[in-house]
Amino acid sequence: MTVAPLRFGIWALVHGPRAAHQDPEEPYDASWERNRDLILAAEELGYDSTLIAQHTINPHQEDLDQLEAWSAAAAIAAQTKRIEIIAAIKPYLYHPVVLAKLALGIENISRGRFAINLVNAWNRPELEKAGIGFPEHDARYAYGKEWISVVSRLMEGERLNFSGDHFNISDYALRPTSLYRKRPAIYVGGESEPARDLVAGHGDVWFINGQPLDDVAGLIADVASRPRGSAPPLRFGLSAFVVARETRDEAQAAHERLLSLAAKDAPMKAIQKQNTDPKVVMMQTMQKTPRVGSNGGTAAGLVGSYDEVAARIEAFHAAGIELFMLQFQPFEAEMRRFAEEIIPRVRARQSTGPSQRNARSLG
Incomplete structure (x- = not known):
């Protein structure tokens, strides 16, 4: 398998800290201003992508602030020059015609740097309290498959006639389409069997937790x-x-600190678990090992010395991972540390190649 060039991205802080909510080094701030400044800094540091997760209400605690993903994506598209902007979308919240039009608008504002991340919903209150309802797991994926087939074809400029289980669309076309490529990219999340089937048939990139x-x-x-x-x-x-730190022991100590702080969020996590569909594979996976961060967090093993983390990233890349969507805490300081210490090591390892590294270690 040929692997695309390695890229690094960051999760926008749309609902506050990623590891622990009671960290004195990371005060809660899900504001537009904080997210704007974070993404602009990431672009300046050389990061390639940002993911803006979509929630209408905060999934951890309903009285906490939550940034709106799509208006933020449009605004950041106008203020950046290079970084890819990925906005998550839950199909039940938007009709596919409306969403396709929004996506094409941000695609052209960004000059071809926009992408959709299709997420078929796991947070029950977000849909139930809106009166939308929360269908069974596989039914949500069936809906999502039909939804993305409509969105994709409209984004490509097709004059669409579509009759399905959920949508009936007659002689519908959107203009302008992308002025820069065929259509915005489509990322898909989820690891269940329906999710795998959906991404194989309709996605460009599969996001793995x-x-x-x-x-x-x-x-x-x-x-x-x-x-x-x-x-x-x-x-x-x-x-x-x-x-990541200079030594493994320093990294483990920093990890233990975050684990200890995350333990204080137990009541919040209990509410989140209660609100989550138990069939969601992400939540099942996250119970396997102690970790901090969302969507698998430190379970990927990027905890260690600078050289260890660089080597693990290279191993994931060799296995097929093209894009690393990263979380840190405190975010700005650790994002800068990664850019200054890890990315150069990864690039250096890739430029030397495994045979040269092995020869050097034997010398």
């Missing part, structure tokens, strides 16, 4: 083997929380 290398390699092998028709080969991204 943080977990050990062997597990990730198995997931990639499974989905990469599925039929894609005439579509290009699927690409792969990984969510991961990073704790």
Whole structure:
């Protein structure tokens, strides 16, 4: 399998800290201003992408602030020059015609740097309290598959006639389409069987939640083997929380500090668990090992010395991961540390190649 060039991205802080909410080094701030400044700094530091998660209400605690993803994505598109902007979308919240139009608008504001991250919902109150309802897991994915097929074809400029279980669309076309490429990219999250089927048929990139290398390699092998028709080969991204220091012991101490702080969020996590569909594979995976961060967090193993973390990233890349969507805490300081200490090491390792490194270690 040919792996695309390695890219690094950051999770926007749309609902506050990623590891622990009671950290004196990371005061709660989900404001537009904080997220704008964070993404502009990431672009300046050389990060390639940002993911803006979508929630209408805060998934951890309803009285906490929550940034709106799509208005923020449009605003940041106008203020950046290079970084890819990925906005998550839950299909039940937007009709596909409306969402496709929004996506094309941000695509052209950004000059071809926009992408959709399709997420088929896990937070029950977000839909139930709005009167939308919260269908069973596989039914949500069936809806999402029909939804994205409509969105994708409209974004490509097709004059669409569509009749399905959920949507009936007659002689509908959107203009302008993307002025820079065929359409915005489509990322898909979820690891259940319906999710794998959906991404194989309709996605460009599969977002995998943080977990050990062997597990990730198995997931990639499974989905990469599925039929894609005439579509290009699927690409792969990984969510991961990073704790890197000069030495392994320093990194472990920093990780233990975050674990201790995260334990204080137990009441909040209990509410989140109660509100989550138990069939969501992400939540099942996250129970396997102690970790901090969302979407798998430190389960990906990017905790250690600078050299250890760089080597693990290279191993994931060799297994097929193209994009690392990263979390840190405190975010700005650790994002800068990663850019200054880890990214150069990864690039250096890639430029030397494994044979040269092995020869050097034997010398």
